[in-house]
Amino acid sequence: MLNTMxxxxxxxQMPSSxxxxxxxxxxxxxxxxxxxxxxxxxxxxxxxxxxxxxxVALTVTDKDGLRPNAVIYKVLDVIANIVRSIPFxxxxxxxIPFTRxxxxxxxxxxxxxxxxxxxxIPFIARMVESSLKxxxxxxxxxxxSMGASNWxxxxxxxxxxxxxxxxxxxxxxxxxxxxxxxxxxxxxxGGLGDIAVRxxxxxxxYDVMFVTVALxxxxxxxxxxxxxxxxxxxxxxxxxxxxxxxxxxxxxxxxLIAVCAGIGIISFIKEMFLK
Amino acid sequence: xxxxxxxxxxxxxxSKDGRVEALKDVNLEIxxxxxxxxxxxxxxxxxxxxxxMNYLEVPTEGRVLIEGKALGDFTEKExxxxxESIGMIFQHFNLLxxxxxxxxxxxxxxxxxxxxxxxxxxxxxxxxIVGLLEKKKAYPAQLSGGQMQRVAIARALASSPKILLCDExxxxxxxxTTSSILALLKQINREFGITIVIITHQMSVxxxxxxxxxxxxxxxxxxxxxxxEIFSHPKTSVARELIRQDSGTDAEKSMNKIQDEINNGEIxxxxxxxxxxxxxxxxxxxLTFGEPVNILKADTKNVxxxxxxxxxxxxxxxxxxxxxxxxxxxxxxxEVGEAPEYA
Numbered sequence: 001m002l003n004t005m006x007x008x009x010x011x012x013q014m015p016s017s018x019x020x021x022x023x024x025x026x027x028x029x030x031x032x033x034x035x036x037x038x039x040x041x042x043x044x045x046x047x048x049x050x051x052x053x054x055x056v057a058l059t060v061t062d063k064d065g066l067r068p069n070a071v072i073y074k075v076l077d078v079i080a081n082i083v084r085s086i087p088f089x090x091x092x093x094x095x096i097p098f099t100r101x102x103x104x105x106x107x108x109x110x111x112x113x114x115x116x117x118x119x120x121i122p123f124i125a126r127m128v129e130s131s132l133k134x135x136x137x138x139x140x141x142x143x144x145s146m147g148a149s150n151w152x153x154x155x156x157x158x159x160x161x162x163x164x165x166x167x168x169x170x171x172x173x174x175x176x177x178x179x180x181x182x183x184x185x186x187x188x189x190g191g192l193g194d195i196a197v198r199x200x201x202x203x204x205x206y207d208v209m210f211v212t213v214a215l216x217x218x219x220x221x222x223x224x225x226x227x228x229x230x231x232x233x234x235x236x237x238x239x240x241x242x243x244x245x246x247x248x249x250x251x252x253x254x255x256l257i258a259v260c261a262g263i264g265i266i267s268f269i270k271e272m273f274l275k
Numbered sequence: 276x277x278x279x280x281x282x283x284x285x286x287x288x289x290s291k292d293g294r295v296e297a298l299k300d301v302n303l304e305i306x307x308x309x310x311x312x313x314x315x316x317x318x319x320x321x322x323x324x325x326x327x328m329n330y331l332e333v334p335t336e337g338r339v340l341i342e343g344k345a346l347g348d349f350t351e352k353e354x355x356x357x358x359e360s361i362g363m364i365f366q367h368f369n370l371l372x373x374x375x376x377x378x379x380x381x382x383x384x385x386x387x388x389x390x391x392x393x394x395x396x397x398x399x400x401x402x403x404i405v406g407l408l409e410k411k412k413a414y415p416a417q418l419s420g421g422q423m424q425r426v427a428i429a430r431a432l433a434s435s436p437k438i439l440l441c442d443e444x445x446x447x448x449x450x451x452t453t454s455s456i457l458a459l460l461k462q463i464n465r466e467f468g469i470t471i472v473i474i475t476h477q478m479s480v481x482x483x484x485x486x487x488x489x490x491x492x493x494x495x496x497x498x499x500x501x502x503x504e505i506f507s508h509p510k511t512s513v514a515r516e517l518i519r520q521d522s523g524t525d526a527e528k529s530m531n532k533i534q535d536e537i538n539n540g541e542i543x544x545x546x547x548x549x550x551x552x553x554x555x556x557x558x559x560x561x562l563t564f565g566e567p568v569n570i571l572k573a574d575t576k577n578v579x580x581x582x583x584x585x586x587x588x589x590x591x592x593x594x595x596x597x598x599x600x601x602x603x604x605x606x607x608x609x610e611v612g613e614a615p616e617y618a
Contacts, residue, residue: 142369142427145329146383146434147358156385160373236373236414 035191047120055128171227362431
């Protein structure tokens with residue numbers, strides 16, 4: 001393995017030991033990890049800020065919904081379909097002028113959050129729509145029979161009963177956004193994907209690329225495991241026994257993700273509005 | 276005064292091939308404190324009719340009056356307010372699966388804007404009435420069907436309604452659980468004076484608790500009146516068919532009446548096979564021994580293409596000739612066995 005690497009990276013000066021290797025690439029990789037986490041979490045958060053209401057609107061205005069409205073449904077449906085039918089790589093390039101207006105430049109992690117979010121919103125809206133449509137019509141009818149308003153049905157029935165499905169879908173959405181963020185590396189997006197493209201594709205430096213890909217896989221696994229954990233834990237249709245070990249992992253991951261998301265959102269706001 | 280009046284009610288649904296008339300010119304008067312059954316086969320329009328009573332379905336024609344006020348005159352907001360005084364329970368219970376038992380019961384109170392503490396107090400009272408207070412922290416998935424329906428009843432009663440609509444509330448339950456739920460409904464009707472409307476396809480349900488009944492067929496009320504009147508003098512073939520299907524499963528109740536006559540005598544089950552059914556065995560038994568025999572239940576069943584007759588008999592208590600009588604039945608080709616479930 002080391003021999004192949006030596007061969008492949010012969011073009012550049014090859015560090016002879018792991019500490020030396022880390023001294024050379026460590027800083028860049030840690031920044032890459034943070035860049036990816038930053039893009040993924042902030043895009044998912046803003047994506048849900050708009051995607052969740054859009055998904056609710058799609059559910060409510062559909063012909064079997066709480067308040068059918070063919071016009072609103074069709075408009076949202078068409079918007080979602082248009083955005084979803086553009087491949088992300090094309091959307092990324094298509095939105096460069098818009099991103100430049102909004103962020104001031106079109107490269108780097110903060111800039112990539114713009115196309116990432118725009119791609120995420122309709123995707124998330126569709127996910128939310130499918131989760132909410134799974135909610136048993138009988139329970140909605142029961143709520144109506146008790147005199148619940150549409151708003152009460154949305155907040156107290158749909159979002160509550162669809163919880164498990166919503167969390168599972170949020171996990172899937174986050175995984176997809178993580179993948180998209182890596183794709184943004186081709187146009188100088190920042191994060192791990194960017195490193196993989198620059199070192200693996202432009203410089204044939206496979207050692208860096210392999211490590212980057214491994215890191216991406218680990219990140220994806222973490223998000224996925226965590227999402228499934230919450231979905232199962234909070235599903236009241238199943239038993240909820242949680243062992244001490246899973247509880248510790250759960251708490252640690254929750255704190256970690258919350259802190260990352262917090263820092264991410266703050267730095268995003270800073271870069272966007274306080275430049 | 277009539278609590279619920281349904282006047283010339285019709286409901287049409289649009290469908291692929293034109294329109295489906297679910298209800299045609301239905302007229303009903305349900306008086307306050309009554310337990311009113313609406314019975315019919317599936318597709319007769321029962322569920323649509325009960326949903327018109329709280330305007331979950333808006334009738335195409337006709338009016339529904341609750342305490343003299345027409346639901347059609349209400350605005351959306353007034354209608355929601357009105358629904359708070361009409362509770363409803365369902366075949367599949369329709370509980371919030373992600374909320375605990377007590378939160379389910381609190382649900383209608385939260386909708387009315389009550390605070391958590393106050394709502395919990397009321398919910399605990401209700402859970403006590405339905406006998407599930409110790410399960411208040413459990414989730415519906417951990418309960419049996421009968422328990423879930425009890426939670427649903429507690430939830431329907433939370434806002435102190437005057438009317439309780441039951442849409443096939445016992446159809447997903449076994450006979451024992453059905454009886455206990457019906458007993459609970461009867462208790463609620465008696466204690467709180469709530470008018471109960473019961474939609475069902477089981478005549479046994481109507482017989483057990485209803486005072487009045489309307490029989491629905493293809494969206495038309497074919498017969499209505501007091502339950503005892505319809506049972507003794509059914510006028511239509513639909514009524515007769517429903518009564519025929521209701522082959523009594525409540526030997527338990529009839530037993531209470533005969534217990535004075537032959538108290539605690541031995542109970543046996545005899546089974547006639549096809550060829551032994553020709554001979555009047557029981558008559559001959561009584562004539563031969565000169566001893567009374569009580570028939571608790573008699574039924575014929577088609578078992579694998581062969582008609583099998585089953586009878587539950589009770590002998591006089593401490594009769595020394597009981598064994599001889601059992602032997603007589605055996606000798607005449609009947610299968611004789613114990614029937615501990617009737618003892």
